[in-house]
Amino acid sequence: MTRRTVRIAMNGVTGRMGHHQHLVRSLLALRDQGGLPLDDGTVIWPEPVLVGRSAPRVRALADRHGLTWSTDLDAVLADGDVEIYFDAQVTAAREPAVRKAIAAGKHLYVEKPTATGLAGALALARLAQEAGVKHGVVQDKLFLPGLRKLRRLLDGGFFGRVLSVRGEFGYWVFEGDWQPAQRPSWNYRAEDGGGIASDMFPHWEYVLHELFGPVRAVQARVTTHLPRRRDESGAPYEATADDAAYALFELDGGVLAQINSSWAVRVHRDELLEFQVDGTEGSAVAGLRRCRVQHRATTPKPVWNPDLPSTEPFRDQWQEVPDNAEFDNAFKAQWELFLRHVVADGPWHWDLWAGARGVQLAELGLRSSAEGRRLPVPELTR
Template structure:
């Protein structure tokens, strides 16, 4: 019989939308129910989740529904439990650095949502203590595991684009104010004092997406806005929205070959969707272009590119969307969050670094900080190297 290792995972903030839906329901429970994962050396890993949260009633009910034996409202106790191997955090941004610091100092491996901290200094310190402790640290880079971006990255690796010129991204949707229809996102997202901010939330994503698809981010020019000044919270109380709910960014990138690339990404909770998916990225290059969403990716080669002629006096008779071809997956791509969890668990079992660690997360925090600074000072800011 192959050796089986049980990894006990304390899952903090699991009653939140992302923690519950993506990490528990679509990642850890499927890994548990499939009997774990088998490593290349024949060993098996199984998982045992421990639900952690402040609301005892909610935690107990989730444990009952999903047949989870262990749950607690005492985060410190579970962090210091010697039988716990991994601490996962999906709680509020303002609490994350403190939680991760405690977990690392207790010798736990950590897997965490972003941003890892509210400041670059805190994010770098987390990376330093994790390295000193020798633990495996993973940061959720879910979008790089999405089928659409997996296909987009494959096109880059195959040289499909030739010399890459630009990337354009559109992200967001309308988040209801909460007065007549309930908001789809928690109210703290729109209060600066509680860690809310579109820039803080999404620029850490855009940093790893840009790094993972094209190359390093060299500079940022950003404009932020609070388009909806008043919202209603979970108790239907009106409050002032003090955090930016939209961020419009221009990023200068550099490919591994040294080619300059211009990226533009619009992010907004105050926009209505007229595109195929909630997020889409278009890369244009000298030999071809591609548009990728969460799942779908379409491409157009140089040889198949039509020659449109500008004529505002006549209606358009051609369907531009029909001129693109869908890129096949050519593989079975499971849920992106689950795939990264499995990769992280393998790294824990082998005692090695996870490829998306705390230093990568620190660069995301840095981009968010400099994005906010750029917006406040109305200027382009160069991005220095992040080092331990």
Template sequence: MTVQSIGIAVNGATSRIGYWQHMQRGLAELVRGGGVPLTNNIHLMPKPLLVGQNADLLQAAAKALGGLAWTTELDTALSDPQIDVYFDAQTDPESQADYGTLLASVPDDVYHSVLLEQHDTGGRLRALERALGAGKHILSELPATPRPEDALRLGQLAREHELVEGLIVEKLFMPGIMALKNLIDTGYFGHILSVRSEFGFWTGSGPGARTNWPDWKYRSEKGGGIVRGAVIHWQYLLEVLFGQIESLACRTATHISQRADDHGDVREVTAEDAAYITFDISDGIVVQSNFSWASRPYRNELTVFHVDGTLGSAVAGLRHCYTQSATETPPAIWNPDRPDPTHYRELWTEASMSKAVPSFPAPHVYCRQWADYLRHAATNTPYPYGIDLSARGQQVVATALQSADLARRLAVPPPQAVHQADRPS
């Protein structure tokens, strides 16, 4: 077997998502698994270079990851001929919170209670532009740029330079969602009629109640609010799974007006903590979606999609998917004076994951997307989940917020240049 190295500059490697999700549960997991199968005889071996602003944090993270190389100079990383891919996971300094100790082996005087280096997302656009100028393939966290027009320009620039550009859309690589996509692709549903989705959880409220969610998410002046936080992900989920969003009606609410901040002090909430949206999808599909940080779930997962079609239905979370075909659907017996004899949940069958979810890599969702993207970068083939999707997500978010302000349904402008994504390989 031939091992082919692929160098990756990971900028924001000491942010929460950069270290935990993309390094520990993504690239490091791929390395531990022996690389990414490219062909029968060739495996890609990721070679990460950690990039950030704080030398102490970078050194500690590099040591914990097995002695990786690191630098505080982005120009050094981009000028390195061994680097093939630039990945941006820089995070907003306002979005940092105490998520607990990152590494038990790191001395308290270096990390204290949280390793999350402060990064400036305003620099993401400039860094991605510099990476393309240096001839590197690019991958970015969502959103890729502050403005949608910049994301469209970045995607076009990458294509002009014949470089592979991609966006992190990790929810598409969750087992339950991949199983649902497989059902759609194989025609299981017949004609899809409607979709109902629920997302949310209880995040704490009231004097003395410490939230398990960073307080910036409740402050509109810091970019918070559940519409900005969740709907940008729903855009790619809905449009990849079901079709183009043509219009929507959004109703937002701030159900809990005061919440404790990260220090336990009670503050006024300035952003919505719930949104109730109806999306009209091409081919007449109606999607009803509830998003809430003020709801106690009574379901198996925090995120659930219920899809009804003429030939069958499915209920999919991020990790599991259950089905009921037309032939398995029991007749409904409506008699309010007697207990219903039908145990409806027992009549659903868990969908097989063997055809929908690849056996490699496992077990983490970030492993799957990194492997998928690296195969495209190594072969210089267009990635189906491009940075244009960031622009489209921001477009849908802006329409939802405007719909809530005007209290009426609005048409969503058609996408300008969004990749049509296939099922992850």
């Protein structure tokens, strides 16, 4: 057995998602299991190098996990032993840092959105392509158990012809007055790259694209339901970014997808994210972990009668899709594929071009809302 150490500069992992999902539950989890084995007997050993702007926070995190750290991104990128640059910073800081990593010849794995606008996202994709570095964008929801079961149903032809997709995402994010907010305040400031459309439309783009087909048109309405919040110190501030987005996406083949995204909604569903897919032969409701189906042959025949209470146990009439497999952490599953791609040229297609499609959809969604009209989604040229 040969150990192949891969040093990874991780920028922005002092945040909740970067710390828990990417560092602890992905790369450190890989180390805990003895590394990532390849078919030839080589074992990939990830070696994170933590990078951030706040020395006390980065040092504390590095000390907790026994890792090296730095606040000097340029010095870390100049280290020839560092092969991969990972970015989980706030969106506004991502593009300049990724440009530096490309210039340093590092392979790239970045969170989305990859830039604050389409022009920047396309520029990063072209720069990475010209530099000949390998590049990837986190598209974690494709690796969630619920959506993997949904993928299995699609591959097996369960739905027949898919007719429509309905998505519900969100929860109530407290304003920060009588209960602390559970999301950072920059999410609600447009000047800092915040906004639910910019955050979530890139997710919806890759989910729809990968499972049902490319998005060809969008009509959206975004709004700021809660215009005043309090930040981490308790100081009031004006929310300048949208906290809810309601969108209709038109896909190849005539499939219509309507997705509501909101941080000002109280949850009355089984999971924080759910998609209902309806087809000629059957339907499914998929969440983060669960997936339930109703086939054409077992579909009940409700009759509309508002004068009498409904006696149909609608939720009980659906069948649970079994796991039939062990589902690992979604972020870790994609990290494993990217590491194999870098070290052994394994298959990979979730690149910066895919990330640019997500930024494009968010940009068009915001424009659609501002102009009050349906907008086509042009195919991006590489």
